[in-house]
Amino acid sequence: MRTQETPAVHTAGLGKRYGSLWALQDCSVTVPAGRVTALIGPNGAGKTTLLKILAGLSRPSAGEVSVLGRQPGPDAEFLDSIGYLAQDIPLYQRLTAGDHIRIFARLNRHWDAVAVADRLAALNIPLTRAVGSLSGGQRAQVGLSLALAKQPRLLLLDEPVAALDPLARHEFLSSLAEAAAEGGPAVILSSHLLHDLEQVCSHLILLSASRTQLCDAIDNVIATHRVLIGPRGKPPAGVTVIKATNAPRQSRLLARLDGPVLDPSWDVHEVALEDIVLAYMGEAASAGNSNLTAIGEAS
Amino acid sequence: MNTLMWRLNRSEVRISAAALAALAVLLLITGITMAGTYHGFLGTCAAARTCADGHSLLFTDDGVLNVVVYATMAVPLLFGLFWGVPLLAREFEAGTHSLAWTQGVTRGRWLAGTAGWTLAAAALWGAAVSALVSWWRLPENAVGIPYPRFSIGIFDIQGIVPVAYSVFAVALGIAAGALFRRLLPAMAVTLAVFVGLRFAIAEYLRPHYMTPLTKVFPLAAMGFGAPSATPAGSWVVEALSAIGPDGRNYGDAIQFSFMPAACRSVGQARIIPCMAARGFHSQAIYQPATRFWAFQGIEAGIFVVLAAALIALTWRLVLTRDA
Numbered sequence: 001m002r003t004q005e006t007p008a009v010h011t012a013g014l015g016k017r018y019g020s021l022w023a024l025q026d027c028s029v030t031v032p033a034g035r036v037t038a039l040i041g042p043n044g045a046g047k048t049t050l051l052k053i054l055a056g057l058s059r060p061s062a063g064e065v066s067v068l069g070r071q072p073g074p075d076a077e078f079l080d081s082i083g084y085l086a087q088d089i090p091l092y093q094r095l096t097a098g099d100h101i102r103i104f105a106r107l108n109r110h111w112d113a114v115a116v117a118d119r120l121a122a123l124n125i126p127l128t129r130a131v132g133s134l135s136g137g138q139r140a141q142v143g144l145s146l147a148l149a150k151q152p153r154l155l156l157l158d159e160p161v162a163a164l165d166p167l168a169r170h171e172f173l174s175s176l177a178e179a180a181a182e183g184g185p186a187v188i189l190s191s192h193l194l195h196d197l198e199q200v201c202s203h204l205i206l207l208s209a210s211r212t213q214l215c216d217a218i219d220n221v222i223a224t225h226r227v228l229i230g231p232r233g234k235p236p237a238g239v240t241v242i243k244a245t246n247a248p249r250q251s252r253l254l255a256r257l258d259g260p261v262l263d264p265s266w267d268v269h270e271v272a273l274e275d276i277v278l279a280y281m282g283e284a285a286s287a288g289n290s291n292l293t294a295i296g297e298a299s
Numbered sequence: 300m301n302t303l304m305w306r307l308n309r310s311e312v313r314i315s316a317a318a319l320a321a322l323a324v325l326l327l328i329t330g331i332t333m334a335g336t337y338h339g340f341l342g343t344c345a346a347a348r349t350c351a352d353g354h355s356l357l358f359t360d361d362g363v364l365n366v367v368v369y370a371t372m373a374v375p376l377l378f379g380l381f382w383g384v385p386l387l388a389r390e391f392e393a394g395t396h397s398l399a400w401t402q403g404v405t406r407g408r409w410l411a412g413t414a415g416w417t418l419a420a421a422a423l424w425g426a427a428v429s430a431l432v433s434w435w436r437l438p439e440n441a442v443g444i445p446y447p448r449f450s451i452g453i454f455d456i457q458g459i460v461p462v463a464y465s466v467f468a469v470a471l472g473i474a475a476g477a478l479f480r481r482l483l484p485a486m487a488v489t490l491a492v493f494v495g496l497r498f499a500i501a502e503y504l505r506p507h508y509m510t511p512l513t514k515v516f517p518l519a520a521m522g523f524g525a526p527s528a529t530p531a532g533s534w535v536v537e538a539l540s541a542i543g544p545d546g547r548n549y550g551d552a553i554q555f556s557f558m559p560a561a562c563r564s565v566g567q568a569r570i571i572p573c574m575a576a577r578g579f580h581s582q583a584i585y586q587p588a589t590r591f592w593a594f595q596g597i598e599a600g601i602f603v604v605l606a607a608a609l610i611a612l613t614w615r616l617v618l619t620r621d622a
Contacts, residue, residue, distance in 0.1 A: 079403050
């Protein structure tokens with residue numbers, strides 16, 4: 001039984017600076033254990049930077065971070081507890097999937113050799129061909145299987161489906177959902193499109209302009225955001241306006257509600273998650289335009 | 300780690316083993332022939348006192364084979380470029396370092412394992428090549444003419460220094476890969492630094508490892524056809540030079556410009572006796588043959604220390620820089 005109190009990830013004021021540019025700033029998130037969390041943000045929002053810090057590959061310039069109750073870093077016990085799959089799924093191109101399995105079995109104290117072989121067999125992925133000659137979808141499955149074979153408690157996947165065709169993407173996410181089911185690891189996977197991940201995620205972190213815009217359960221996000229249509233002028237009490245669209249006589253507000261809207265002059269409508277995400281991204285981009293710099297995500 | 304290194308590098312290991320085997324076959328066949336010739340020659344020359352001509356019997360003038368033997372001077376550089384540089388630079392270029400560094404071994408252990416194997420392989424291969432070349436050159440080293448084993452270029456391909464050069468070149472390649480994280484810049488820097496440093500040390504530092512000996516000769520030793528003045532097998536740091544009565548060094552050729560006026564018109568054959576009568580003599584500065592192994596040890600020590608410094612730098616870069 002895992003301790004429910006220890007979150008998979010907790011950060012406070014986390015920041016990473018490359019030279020004078022902040023790739024990630026003031027990031028405070030908490031990710032519960034055992035859940036699948038989508039890390040959404042436009043390119044350059046700091047997703048890769050955050051994942052690298054969580055994987056212990058990169059050191060933060062500011063703030064605090066704890067992963068499964070530990071400081072990410074070069075200690076073997078921390079490394080045992082995480083699985084990480086970088087963008088573009090780097091593997092040793094000349095080696096076969098079987099070679100990878102044999103090598104990594106030696107590099108890890110916990111290693112489920114049977115499970116990884118079974119997984120790849122079930123997916124019809126040849127173990128004896130160089131991974132460089134496999135399709136993108138197959139390579140992604142090899143990468144995921146290797147990460148899962150470590151039996152991590154937190155799995156970090158950086159844009160794992162970005163380069164995959166729709167079928168491979170569906171298959172990858174199905175494999176992931178299966179692995180993350182009851183008793184599986186907590187998962188954080190990033191994408192610049194929410195649409196990619198909605199089917200498997202129960203949690204959402206929204207990064208934009210190097211800052212955290214949202215970090216919550218998806219159900220909560222949907223429950224607390226509404227579109228309000230009413231007279232121009234002052235918004236109703238108890239709401240935080242995310243995005244306002246003004247027509248000559250009326251305003252359309254996408255807002256976060258702290259309680260029910262009682263003012264009868266405002267119509268309240270439900271709103272799709274995708275629209276909420278777009279509203280946050282759009283506002284962050286225009287508000288922080290000076291802040292939005294063309295930082296490459298990879299260092 | 301051992302599995303990782305073997306799986307990743309088995310083709311390189313096979314290629315290097317094949318090249319080493321080819322060199323071994325070539326040198327063994329010619330070396331055995333040469334040793335036979337040499338021993339036969341020793342038997343006859345001792346009586347006739349003509350042993351100094353021995354080199355003409357050996358392979359000294361055999362261009363192609365000598366090129367192969369001298370070319371082994373580049374072997375450490377090849378290790379540096381093709382074993383040392385890719386070790387980290389290839390991981391960074393392919394992004395696989397993030398895969399390796401998130402497995403259950405720490406970066407320090409990963410580096411110790413991968414770099415350790417590569418350095419050990421370079422030392423072993425360097426030692427094998429050097430042993431072959433040293434053995435092949437035994438007859439020529441014994442004859443010592445025209446080039447004793449102590450002279451620049453020949454010193455560098457036998458004994459223990461090739462092992463130290465190999466270890467240094469690989470450490471340099473690994474460090475360049477850690478610093479630049481790309482193959483081509485790391486290779487370019489490894490090439491430039493290795494060649495530059497090897498040349499500078501051999502040319503400017505090596506002559507001063509121990510204070511060279513100075514030997515004074517009559518001026519006649521500089522005459523045309525005079526037998527070699529310095530002891531056999533020694534490394535001549537400064538060739539036989541003319542020294543004036545005031546002790547001034549006039550260089551290795553007798554020239555009209557510094558001849559005493561009285562000797563300028565005495566005729567070719569009498570110039571040297573004339574100058575000698577006026578207090579000229581000659582001298583050579585050299586390192587005696589007995590210092591060969593001391594110099595090998597000092598030079599090997601220098602390169603091993605440099606290699607250790609580069610490994611320390613790599614350690615720092617890998618453990619403290621972001622992936």
